[in-house]
Amino acid sequence: MRKAIQLRVTLWVEGEDEPAHDFAKSTIQAVHDVIRLGRWRHPRLKFTIKDIVEDEDSEANAGEG
Secondary structure, eight states, X not given: OOOOOOOOOOOOOOOOOOTTSOHHHHHHHHHHHHHHHXXXXXXXXXXXXXXXXXXXXXXXXXXXX
């Protein structure tokens, strides 16, 4: 039986970066890479990244989670 589920994930990512560098762009790419490379552990599941965008309200949530 084929099943599907949509999950909502909040992911807080921290790291060092140059001041003028686009941290959101490089971090979004890194998340794509982590999911793509980690799929080998669960080959029976198909992962599709539909959208990853920066949470513009993330400063308000900095101390949570």
